[in-house]
Amino acid sequence: MxxxxxxxxxxxxxxxxxxxxxxxxxxxxxxxxxxxxxxxxxxxxxxxxxxxxxxxxxxxxxxxxxxxxxxxxxxxxxxxxxxxxxxxxxxxxxxxxxxxxxxxxxxxxxxxxxxxxxxxxxxxxxxxxxxxxxxxxxxxxxxxxxxxxxxxxxxxxYTDIHVQDVLNLELVDVDAIRKADFSVAFDAVNSVGGIAIPALLKALGVKTIVSINEEPSGHFAHVPEPLPENLVETCNIVKTSNVDVCFVVDPDVDRLSIISEDGSMFNEEYSLVAIADYILAHNPGNTVSNLSSSRALRVVTEKHGWKYTAAAVGEVNVVAKMKETNAVIGGEGNGGIIYPKSHYGRDALVGIALFLSQLAKSNLKCSELRKTYPDYFISKNKIELTPEIDVNVILDQMKEKHSEDEVNDIDGVKIDFENEWVHLRKSNTEPIIRIYAESVSPEASDALAKKIITEIKSLI
The missing domain is CATH 3.40.120.10 (Alpha-D-Glucose-1,6-Bisphosphate, subunit A, domain 3)
Incomplete structure (x- = not known):
């Protein structure tokens, strides 16, 4: 227990x-x-x-x-x-x-x-x-x-009240969504998304809805975190269902993952990236995500001429940084969309409505929209240490070793290189250093992670 x-x-x-x-x-x-x-x-x-x-x-x-x-x-x-x-x-x-x-x-x-x-x-x-x-x-x-x-x-x-609030958002274009006549699937992993998402889609004028794991029974049909390895069956259903897009949420519907019409993952990191691109095109301003989120948001933000800021990991830290920088959109790379014009909390319903508005206006297929954004890939690793090793000392040594690089130490140590980054965080409960590395290919991100792991081991 x-x-x-x-x-x-x-x-x-x-x-x-x-x-x-x-x-x-x-x-x-x-x-x-x-x-x-x-x-x-x-x-x-x-x-x-x-x-x-x-x-x-x-x-x-x-x-x-x-x-x-x-x-x-x-x-x-x-x-x-x-x-x-x-x-x-x-x-x-x-x-x-x-x-x-x-x-x-x-x-x-x-x-x-x-x-x-x-x-x-x-x-x-x-x-x-x-x-x-x-x-x-x-x-x-x-x-x-x-x-x-x-x-x-x-x-x-409060479900209908929440749905109406989403429809009232200025950048949620109900007419465009209705005219697009989308066929939309969703995977609610047998929780409250099975109540809220159909209500939202119907209110948005979506006529063809394919429900997957809709019944809110609490008996989750698959591992409930909306990651690619847990959505293989869902992706296969999408491939054979002739839908334009599929939305996947976690049991409490604050994280949004997207599957394209061909059954390929849009990538949960890019839920925020795509929606931010849509928001910035209509409502210029700054953006925020946490240190372990994809660089793609920074690239998109700077493309629009605005400033991206990284926050410490944790929703409360992201919200605080958004308020501090007057960000118009922000969130976390795990599919958490925070849109201040709605409220300061991760909200998959807001994300679904904004994404469908963007997709309707883009005249692109979902998979084609994904290709308009730069490709980055994250490798997640960890090093287990013996209890007597002081993790803080190791992190300070890594910070010093990379003092000539761009380093952020508000939450562990994040080192930014030209086209990639690595984020080192200690566990609060175990003698572990978590290592997130992102680069332009899976091979490059794995190579960066291995390089950093080797550097850390040399300090032990």
Missing amino acids: TLIKSISGIRGTIGGRPGDGLSPVDVVKYAASYAKWLESQSNESKKTVVVGRDARISGEMVEALVCATLNGMGCDVVNIGLATTPTTEIAVTKEKAQGGIILTASHNPKQWNALKLLNKDGEFLSATDGQAILEFADNEDFDFADVDDLGTTVTKD
Whole structure:
């Protein structure tokens, strides 16, 4: 059993003894600690919290525990039930709530679940706020409400509200999409995408929809992370379905991967790249992604005459950097699209609508659109070290070794070369250095990774 307590939330495998897995006792403790934190954030006598969940098998149980605990802490709850992560985020602001809890373990397998915690803006917590909640939990520093002060729970459905918000975005061209008469497939990996994506596509005027793994049963048909190795069967279905494009999401629908009409992967790194290209053509401005994302976004941004900035890994860091640089589009290379005119959170529904608008106006096939962008390939590796080795010292030595290159050390060490880069990050839980290398071919990225690994080993 596994329980991971971090500043971004609590996640773990269902079952086990308290403290070993995500047991009911742990769910109650951390939900209560979150409510305690809310007390310190607002003078409102009665706090309101939005709760939404993906379709995991354990979701209904965890939902009941969280809602009851929040009521027990005196909080009113707006339970929006089965909902995407971005749907829950926008519901927080629309309800003028003091916060929100998303019950999802994102791309993790079915035995996992998590409490992801939001502030009053529907955004993930800062490191300081997350740490405060962990301390409340460690000390069990919370008091449940007296009987006359218990909270209440109401249920609402926010899917249609979210879909309408997407349709209202200026650069979502419903007329162009309708006229293009696209045939669109989607793979919802048996979670809430099976509810939200058909609703969106129908609202966009798509008449021919091919659903794959649509039923939100929580029994994931394949490994739920939308990576090429997990989508072989989906790609084969696309090849024989005569569709124009296929959209693939993770269980909570904050990551978007695209499959072209010929069954080839558009590449999840390029979901953000293509959508950013479309946004910048109509709404000039800066862009942001994290340090481990493809250089292609930087190339596209500079092509439009604007500035690209890299942020530390993690959605909260990307959002902070986007606000700092007034970025008009940003996100993460894992298919996370953050469009501030909608909200500051990764949102696959926004990504789908913007991409279909772009595809409709381009008069290109999906595979042809992909060929308009520069090719980069990422190689992901790691080095396991013995516990006595100080990883920080190794990273400092690598930084010094490459002092004449372009080096960014806000999150590990990223070294930019002329046509490639390598990013070195230490694990927070293991004596491991993760090594991401990107270059203009798979062979070149692998060669760069091996070169850097050799350099690191020479320092050990």
